Amino acid sequence: MWGNADFNLPVTADSFQAGYPATNAIDGNTATFWHTEYDPTPAQLPHQVVIDLGKRTSINGFNYLPRQDGYPNGNIGQYNLELSTDNKNWNSVSQSTWLDDQSLKLVGFPTTTIRYIRLTAITEAGGRGPWTSAAEFGINQPSTNTNLGQWGPVIAFPLVPAAAFVVPNSGQVLTWSSFLPNGYNGNGNTYTATYDPSSNSVSELDVTTTNHDMFCPGISLDANGRAVVSGGDDADTVSIFSNGWTGAGNLVIPRGYQSQVTCSDGRAFTIGGSWHGPIGGKGGEIYDPNTNSWTLLSGCPVDPMLTADVEGEYRADNHGWLFGWKNGYVFQAGPSIAMNWYGTSQSGSQSAAGNRASDGDSMNGNAVMYDAVGGKILTVGGAPDYDNSPATSNAHIITIGDPNTTPSVQTIGSMSYERAFANSVILPDGTVMVTGGQSLAEPFTDTDAILTPEIWNPATSSFTTVAPHTVPRTYHSVALLMLDGRVFTSGGGMCGDCSTNHADGQIYSPAYLFNANGKLANRPSxxxxxxxxxxxxxxxxxxxxxxxxxxxxxxxxxxxxxxxxxxxxxxxxxxxxxxxxxxxxxxxxxxxxxxxxxxxxxxxxxxxxxxxxxxxxxx
The missing domain is CATH 2.60.40.10 (Immunoglobulins)
Known part of the structure; x- marks a missing residue:
């Protein structure tokens, strides 16, 4: 829960400034805040606050909202969070560092029954002085209803995870932001963080070895499971992850916001990406892992797949919905209403594949191949324009056959919510989970954020809403299937010192993991x-x-x-x-x-x- 149901809980702090007592941090009013003494003599770090919940309570998360008056003084940086049943014996459940911004900070941990919470602020996030401040503290309590699945606690990350992939075999989730943990438009390095589900821990690494800011890239996993990450803030640079990061041959055309896909022969095709580098003319090129080089495909022009975005080609060639297919062909299903086939042999080829039925341009929507043998693709949501554009709840099934033929497109029942900037994940049982997004596409905001995911069932061709998540997942968020059948979600924001940075992740356990009594089901092996x-x-x-x-x-x-x-x-x-x-x-x-x-x-x-x-x- 955010805040506290009882605003009269006992709370003590090692220090407070007159007029800014510790009780301000549990009063449910985000306009007030606790501040340690700064006049006449500043109290020195570390600072400590203890909250007494009044009785033993089961919790699985703690929330910290920095002061919201526009001043950053006292934002907590490095911290230690401890829990106790008796105010004597303490167990540390999180030691990490929060970003220096106004966004809500959430810390998750396994469900624990405790009475006391002790937060120690070890540093001030910006190094501005020896003080600590907080607008609100709060706790999260676990849901007991598993009929609609269940969300785990929020997992703190040292960055905003704006891109991610699952590492083959280990099942770890490697995420990254940019040259800063929460901001972009840099160059030469990338902050990464890896979540290990076996230990529920997050490790971080600033990647400098490839001289590549990997924010807003193309990504695909090649035949050997390597992540090929192309362009982005450093728009012609390419990095590869395989037990560590190494450089690869540069792109022919500098790109950012392009899409990239692995082809049937193991090569990687990319197209679009006018967000970075020169605007327009971002035709296709192909990466050959055997030669570690990219080749421009003159026969794969980008113009046929442009949307009619009001901002022009800067946005119109972004985030193509690409699917590797037979004989080295790539099918482009959107986000433009126009669909296309791209061939990758010799100098490449392009042929029109018709329009996506009753749909329109659907920038920042989703498309997933839920039945590869049948060539079936589910498309959902999106908006006509990238920015300040109403999203749709549209849903279609595209069925592709042989390359260079016109696919069939079926309009199906709509989602329960209009969504742009959402993510879609195929589940082991063949259903598709759509999570996050907002009804008005507005980057760097949580305006009209959708907190209730829904799951599409191909057997009934219908959407069902499931348990809501805690944190908005909008622009710059990700979602991925994990090896254990759960769904990892994270990110949102990446706007520097703003209130919509979400430096955290959360994991959804679908209803299929539970018995009717709410207990975890026995898994087959x-x-x-x-x-x-x-x-x-x-x-x-x-x-x-x-x-x-x-x-x-x-x-x-x-x-x-x-x-x-x-x-x-x-x-x-x-x-x-x-x-x-x-x-x-x-x-x-x-x-x-x-x-x-x-x-x-x-x-x-x-x-x-x-x-x-x-x-x-x-x-």
Missing amino acids: INSVSSSTLKAGATFTVRTGANSPSFAIIRYGSATHTINTDQRRIALTPTSTKGNAYAFQLPSDSGIVIPGYWMLFVINGNGVPSVASTIQITT
């Missing part, structure tokens, strides 16, 4: 996989003790600016069964089963997914 390295068309065997199992593979994902070109799902049907051993054959076309790392899930007869095993599809 994958006992063995006959081979973890396979080619398209290969056969393999999975052993599992699950009852009435079904099977699926989902490609590892990467996300920034609503775009995740890597994720797609393939339902697997056994070719034979012998006891607990199930034999499968992968699709024979590498345009369907794109080379790279995939999550293999077993889903039992109750709909509960296993923790995924990882398989690599090679070229």
Whole structure:
């Protein structure tokens, strides 16, 4: 909860300035604040405040809102948060550093029953003096209703996670911001933070080795599971992550806000991106990992996929919805109403693929290939223009076939909410979760933020709302499927010293992870996989003790600016069964089963997914 239901809770502090007592930080009024003594003699750091909840209470989070009067003095930087049942024995649950801005700070931890909270401010965020201030403190209490899924505690990050990918095999989530933890328009370095779900910990690293500010890039995961990150603030530079960061060959055309996708032969195609570098003319180019070089494809012009954005081509070629497909082709499903095929052989090619039915331009909407074998793509939301533009709740199904043919487009029932800047994630059971966004596309704001996600079921072609999350996830937010079938969300903001920076993450556990009584369901297990390295068309065997199992593979994902070109799902049907051993054959076309790392899930007869095993599809 934000604030406190009882504003008369006992609270003590080591220091306060006359007129700014510690009780101001739990009065439910964001216009008042606690401030340590600065006149006549400033009290020295560290400073400490203890809140007595009055009785033992189960909590899983703590909130800190800095003063909101426009002055930063006293913003807490490095801190230590401790909990106690008796005000004598203390357990530290978080030691980290908060950003120096006015945004709400949230700290999550496993649900704990305590009575006392002690916050120690070790430093002042801007190094301006020895003081500490706070407009409000509050606690989060866990939800007990799991019918609509459940959100975990908010996880503090040392930066705004504006881009992210899941690291193959480890399942860690690597995120980054820019040359600053909360601001952009720099060069030469990138602040990164990695979330490890096994330890629920976050580690940070300032990447300077590639001389690349990776804010607003193109991202794709290649056939070897490496993250290829191109352009952005340093618009012609390319970095690759594989057990560490290294540089790669530069782009031919400097770009930012482009989209990028892995092709059937393992190369990476990118197009658009006039947010950075020269405006216009951002035609396609292709990266060959074997030569570590990019080649311009003169036959892949960007003009056919431009939207009619009021700001012109600076915005009109941003964030293409790209899907690698058969024979090296790429299908562009949006955000323009016009759809296109791009060929990547020789000097490239382009052919029109018709319009997206009743939809219009849908900038900052989503498109996900939820059924790769069927060539089926779900598209949702977006807005006609990038900025100050009403979002839609539109939803369509595009079914693609052979390259250079016109796909079918079906208008389906709308989402419950209009959304731009949302994210969509394919779940192991084949449903699609749409989370975050706002009904008016307005960068760097949380105006009209949508806190209630919804899940689309392909069997019924309908959307169902689920449990709301705590933090707005709008411009510069991400969402990704994790190996355990949960959904990681984070970010929003990236506007320097502003109140809408969200330097945190939160994880959603879908309803399929719970029994009807609200307790966690027993998961099926994958006992063995006959081979973890396979080619398209290969056969393999999975052993599992699950009852009435079904099977699926989902490609590892990467996300920034609503775009995740890597994720797609393939339902697997056994070719034979012998006891607990199930034999499968992968699709024979590498345009369907794109080379790279995939999550293999077993889903039992109750709909509960296993923790995924990882398989690599090679070229």
